[in-house]
Amino acid sequence: MTQYIAHMASLSLIALLTACGSEKSTVSDHQDGNRFFNTPPVNVGFWSVLKWNFTRKKHPWPDSVPVDTVVPPLSVASGMRATWVGHATVLVQTPGNNLLVDPVWSKRIGPWSWAGPKRYSRPAVEFQDLPRIDAVLVSHDHYDHCDMPTLERLAKERSRLGIAPLGTADLLKKAGFEKVVALDWWESTQLPSGDTVTLVPAYHHGLRWPWDRNTRLWGGFVVKTAAGVVYYPGDTGDGPHFDQIGARIGPIDLALMPIGAYLPRWFMHPQHIGPSEAISAAKRVGAKVSMAVHWGAFRLADDGFREAPDSLKALLARDPAAPDFRVVDMGQSVELSNVPDVVVGDSLTANARELAVAR
Numbered sequence: 001m002t003q004y005i006a007h008m009a010s011l012s013l014i015a016l017l018t019a020c021g022s023e024k025s026t027v028s029d030h031q032d033g034n035r036f037f038n039t040p041p042v043n044v045g046f047w048s049v050l051k052w053n054f055t056r057k058k059h060p061w062p063d064s065v066p067v068d069t070v071v072p073p074l075s076v077a078s079g080m081r082a083t084w085v086g087h088a089t090v091l092v093q094t095p096g097n098n099l100l101v102d103p104v105w106s107k108r109i110g111p112w113s114w115a116g117p118k119r120y121s122r123p124a125v126e127f128q129d130l131p132r133i134d135a136v137l138v139s140h141d142h143y144d145h146c147d148m149p150t151l152e153r154l155a156k157e158r159s160r161l162g163i164a165p166l167g168t169a170d171l172l173k174k175a176g177f178e179k180v181v182a183l184d185w186w187e188s189t190q191l192p193s194g195d196t197v198t199l200v201p202a203y204h205h206g207l208r209w210p211w212d213r214n215t216r217l218w219g220g221f222v223v224k225t226a227a228g229v230v231y232y233p234g235d236t237g238d239g240p241h242f243d244q245i246g247a248r249i250g251p252i253d254l255a256l257m258p259i260g261a262y263l264p265r266w267f268m269h270p271q272h273i274g275p276s277e278a279i280s281a282a283k284r285v286g287a288k289v290s291m292a293v294h295w296g297a298f299r300l301a302d303d304g305f306r307e308a309p310d311s312l313k314a315l316l317a318r319d320p321a322a323p324d325f326r327v328v329d330m331g332q333s334v335e336l337s338n339v340p341d342v343v344v345g346d347s348l349t350a351n352a353r354e355l356a357v358a359r
Ligand code: ZN
Pocket: 140, 142, 145, 204, 235
């Protein structure tokens, strides 16, 4: 039922879809003046959503998942530390940076607090235990990545700066961040530390309401710091963008790689990679270490609770060229102590736009 509610917007969207306007007027290879798009287009249209809803075979989840909460350090003096809070929420800490990726602390995700998929596991970091956050990074407008109550609280209590793709950044502005930076694909911005954040392409889509499909851009982030390079793909299907990111930015020191909400493949493959594609992506971007995310908190697709990580482990075990790909529990961290040879500040472009924020 919750999945049905979660996809009501998709279902009703197609019938209601009209060319409702957007304030964006730019035309590019992924924007037509009104909406953003992938090439080839992501097909999650009415008939495939309907077919999925009538043919679903949901694999089991427990009623709830126990999680031991942790208190992250206020900062780190060296190296890199990525703490998995749950789903796609990760706290990335390097010297001078506390970054929070796709923060969601709500008990349900959706347009209203009482609707939408429920949380099976609580966040592994209590909100009040979060350190100061130097920047909040939001990859796209879907509710499991862009949670307005969480963003509003972060803007009020923890962070001045929000960074997001074109259009999605407007939601951060609405949430009350003092400074909001909107990025197009391959654009970069400088963090307060002087390190850089680049938005990179992803194969996905945007939707919050039936009338706003693809009016906000989606993407992944590459954060280049003196302690190493972090890559978070956001939500994405497989595509040549992994090769492009590997060629233009790789190698990557730490990839926060989504693996879950991947079944059934016929429906999910254009929007979410699964374990086998995540391994392939890790290789193609040149990830020295990968950490599995986007599983275990919200039941968004047909895969069982631990199906994605278990499948990932099995695939890695029989891959003679298996990359260093770690499955951690919520609240655990991946720590990298090496300090690679990173040139900080060599942004690809520096034309990111800062949104004027009325306060
Ligand atoms: Zn998404």
